[in-house]
Amino acid sequence: MDAVVHLGGVTSARSEAEYLAVNGGGTASLAQAALTAGVRRFVYVSSLAAGGPSPDGRPLAPGDGAPISAYGRSKAAGERAVLSHQDGMSVAVIRPPAVYGPRDRAFLPLYRIAKLGVFPLLGDGENLASFLHVHDAAAAIVQATETDGPSGGVYTACDGSPHSWRELVDAFAKAMGRRPRLIPTPPFLYVAAGYLGGLASALIRRPLPLNPEQVDQMRQRYWVCDNEAICRDLGWQPKLSIEEGMAQTLAWYREHGWL
DSSP, X not given: OOEEEEOOOOSOOSSHHHHIIXXXXXXXXXXXXXXXXXXXXXXXXXXXXXXXXXXXXXXXXXTOSOOOSHHHHHHXXXXXXXXXXXXXXXXXXXXXXXXXXXXXXXXXXXXXXXXXXXEEEETTSOOEEOEEEHHHHHHHHHHHHHSOOOTTEEEEOOSSSOEEXXXXXXXXXXXXXXXXXXXXXXXXXXXXXXHHHHHHHHHHTSOOSOOHHHHHHHTOSEEOOOOHHHHHHHOOOOOOOHHHHHHHHHHHHHHTTOO
């Protein structure tokens, strides 16, 4: 094999040990196997969670920041395993932010809520986050695989400037043709819901999408990144704006009966 793209991983687990076993240990095993087999290029798809949120709204440089979740720490462990082989084979790490688009179920509830004519906002709705449409995410991965960039590069990729939740509502409204009513939701309600989700997860012995750690991540003011390094080293550029991406995703959901 000339190249390996490692996209496998777990995004929900009952414990940090489960995250680390797959996202850390599994990645280390695959990277070692690729090195032994003489693979030329190894691309690891990590996560913005591996670097953690920004404290001041400025994108973090690789090596700055710190993950604040078990998932983020496990993805950071996978990064370290891959980067430890950068002298033996060409390796690259991509940290996508929130990825959305066709076949994605994580953002589907937001579309369904907005379709009802309402949209809950966490706090003032001004928390900023970077986003990336799945087609642009795939193109970035292909570019990192086919381009002979510097070994050991750690890249973030997004659709441009970060977006507030209010801007997301504007994109939803433009795609749907009507604007949902914004309902500010006190943070303590999210905290309570996360606590109940964590309790339910412990009772049924399987992970659930809403838990205290997930709520803590949602409450962070800045989950942001930029495209400077990936554009410079690999020549990648995003093609879909948040408005275009939301409209395209909505059309796909409707066409396939998801919405």
